[in-house]
Amino acid sequence: MPSSWRWTFAEAAAIWLAGTALATWPAAGEESLPVVAVGEVESASALLPATTMRLAIEAALVEMPAFATMKNKDLSSVLEERGVTTAGIAEGNVASGESSGVDYLLTGRVDASVATKLSPLGSMLRVLRSGAECTAAVGLDVEVVDLGSGDIVFSERLTHRLPAKVVYPPGADYSDPCRYANRSRKWRALQAASNRVAVEVARKLTVALFPVRVVRVAETAVTLNYGKAVLSVGEVLKVFATADSDRDPAGTAESILGYVAVSAVSPGAAAAEIIHAPRGFAPGDGAAVLTKQERRQLKRMLAARARATARRERACENARKRVRRYCERDPEARRCKAARAAVDANCDA
CATH class of the missing domain: 1.20.5 (Single alpha-helices involved in coiled-coils or other helix-helix interfaces)
Structure with missing residues (x-):
């Protein structure tokens, strides 16, 4: 990060603490907090059980401030009492959705693999240890349905790859590292990749339903309404005008106003330094993390x-x-x- 993006600890602490008070989400259990439940998650691979992926998603959702989470076993009990199924409410049965006490239902299908990945150099020089890697890959097709309307509000495929630890014996064939990764090492790599995918699902779902907002504007920094569960220090966000902004939205809706870089995070808010703001910011402006290309x-x-x-x-x-x-x-x-x-x-x- 360029030195011009850094700012003093005192400034960060002041805006951070102010934001914590301004941008606290309702506590879990309050009526205003929507409930999301993880329904059926299928697995297309024997390497990664569906239960492992479902539990990882549930654990990641619990950390999100915008939701209350109903675990799958609790959802099953509630639906069984009412004689309905997750398949029924996922198809848009509003009455079933209301009776279940769930606002959003997440379903998905996971696939996993552990395979040797050769680089072009490794394909030509197969004796090079750096030419190949034993890679664990986890992909998840996820879909979230709003049970009040029956609409699909989130649908995406997420994939994450991590290397499995390999211990080479003397005289090993470095072009096939997966031969030397035992089952437990492959499993740990798959589990770590599935956890990464689950966290990414939770974060993307959260901001898709409840976008990042500017809640306070100072001279050189802003406070955002999400903390460390969603945002990380060093992330850069674009800021754009919305109908909720404290400005006249005419002609500026969804237009980029500038950019900020996250400098400090707390459980309930994040402080971000203004790195470019030719049009200025206002409370209520939206924000989104930049892609690599952006x-x-x-x-x-x-x-x-x-x-x-x-x-x-x-x-x-x-x-x-x-x-x-x-x-x-x-x-x-x-x-x-x-x-x-x-x-x-x-x-x-």
């Missing part, structure tokens, strides 16, 4: 702005030198006037 584009834009600023500063300094050189001799000379014009064009007042 982050690269922002980096190029900021680099281009920095180069342009440096060119302008050099032009300003050169113009000031010409003013001192020519205007001391003759303030009415053509070169003096041209130098003063260059100062006006390139130097800030």
